[in-house]
Amino acid sequence: MDRVFNFSAGPAGLPLEVLKKAQTELVNYGGTGMSVMEMSHRSAAFEGIITTAEALVRELMGVPENYSVMFLQGGASTQFAMVPLNLFKNKKADYIHTGAWADKAIKDAQIFGEVRIVGSSKDKNFSYIPKVSAFNPDSDYVHITSNETITGTRYATLPQTGNLPLVADMSSNILSEQLDVSKFGLIYAGAQKNLGPSGVALVIMRKDLIGNCLPGTPTMLQYKIHDENKSLYNTPPCYSIYILKLVLEWVKAEGGVKAIEEKNIKKAGLLYDFLDNSKLFQGTAAKEDRSLMNIPFILPNDDLNKKFIDTAKKQGFVELKGHRSVGGMRASIYNAMPIEGVKGLVELMKKFEQENS
Numbered sequence: 001m002d003r004v005f006n007f008s009a010g011p012a013g014l015p016l017e018v019l020k021k022a023q024t025e026l027v028n029y030g031g032t033g034m035s036v037m038e039m040s041h042r043s044a045a046f047e048g049i050i051t052t053a054e055a056l057v058r059e060l061m062g063v064p065e066n067y068s069v070m071f072l073q074g075g076a077s078t079q080f081a082m083v084p085l086n087l088f089k090n091k092k093a094d095y096i097h098t099g100a101w102a103d104k105a106i107k108d109a110q111i112f113g114e115v116r117i118v119g120s121s122k123d124k125n126f127s128y129i130p131k132v133s134a135f136n137p138d139s140d141y142v143h144i145t146s147n148e149t150i151t152g153t154r155y156a157t158l159p160q161t162g163n164l165p166l167v168a169d170m171s172s173n174i175l176s177e178q179l180d181v182s183k184f185g186l187i188y189a190g191a192q193k194n195l196g197p198s199g200v201a202l203v204i205m206r207k208d209l210i211g212n213c214l215p216g217t218p219t220m221l222q223y224k225i226h227d228e229n230k231s232l233y234n235t236p237p238c239y240s241i242y243i244l245k246l247v248l249e250w251v252k253a254e255g256g257v258k259a260i261e262e263k264n265i266k267k268a269g270l271l272y273d274f275l276d277n278s279k280l281f282q283g284t285a286a287k288e289d290r291s292l293m294n295i296p297f298i299l300p301n302d303d304l305n306k307k308f309i310d311t312a313k314k315q316g317f318v319e320l321k322g323h324r325s326v327g328g329m330r331a332s333i334y335n336a337m338p339i340e341g342v343k344g345l346v347e348l349m350k351k352f353e354q355e356n357s
């Protein structure tokens with residue numbers, strides 16, 4: 001087995017236990033004599049898979065009864081349009097501009113109505129989370145990106161939006177820490193970072209917000225349709241949902257979100273402690289807002305950045321190149337990254353610092 005430590009921002013590494021379980025069930029799922037890839041989405045076996053997946057989302061995240069759980073297609077990016085299409089009444093919304101993902105959400109909402117940017121961290125290359133406490137009372141909702149994958153920032157405390165529904169793109173930090181779902185109107189996340197493979201997006205939505213889409217909204221973009229049909233209006237991404245179920249079972253076996261959160265704090269802490277004390281490596285996100293999942297850092301020049309990435313790769317620490325808008329490196333350490341991977345990376349950085357300073 002030559003598995004690497006995969007620091008990819010997404011699609012990201014999956015727990016080895018999940019891949020092995022999928023391997024044992026690949027050609028004959030649960031005695032059906034067929035693969036999950038080959039079975040009807042209306043079959044009893046698949047019904048069992050999707051029902052279990054929903055039940056596990058509800059259990060692990062403590063989703064209240066008055067919320068719908070949906071498994072949709074088109075990634076998190078389709079949600080950028082579905083949110084305004086389904087939540088606009090006044091056709092006005094408040095958005096907080098925290099980076100490249102918030103930017104994409106804003107651009108799609110602008111197609112359908114008026115976007116008020118009530119806070120932005122653009123002035124410092126999105127390296128922090130702006131503090132916003134005032135929202136427009138006639139807005140239909142407030143949109144945040146709870147973790148900016150590229151610049152490595154996260155909301156340590158949520159904005160207080162009063163009666164306005166809070167909508168969050170949680171693609172890169174869902175299930176990474178405990179959360180009070182009842183604080184949100186709608187949560188969405190592409191699966192390929194913390195939940196499973198690409199191809200499915202998880203949507204958790206307060207039921208009273210469902211059913212008011214703008215005229216002309218295509219059927220597949222209406223939450224109402226997917227809610228009423230329990231995510232089986234059309235053929236869903238069956239295999240992605242199956243792997244997502246296995247990942248949720250893994251999270252539960254690990255001790256649930258509380259245990260995962262403790263592990264994540266420990267993992268991120270190892271890297272941040274090193275960065276805070278290093279004379280050579282430097283973290284790029286504001287300390288109070290830094291992500292537990294995506295940790296960007298830089299060396300003094302591009303030659304050293306490249307040298308470090310190459311050195312790490314040779315030792316099985318891969319996908320560490322940072323996004324071009326930040327440069328340097330980025331270590332994405334989602335739930336599935338074992339603590340050994342982070343310890344090994346820090347050792348590598350220590351050694352690199354000794355040899356290059």
Ligand SMILES: *Cc1c(COP(=O)(O)O)cnc(C)c1O
Binds near residue numbers: 148
């Ligand atoms: C990866 C990511 C997306 C895009 O997800 P897709 O499933 O590729 O559409 C959106 N938002 C955030 C915060 C992400 O990290």
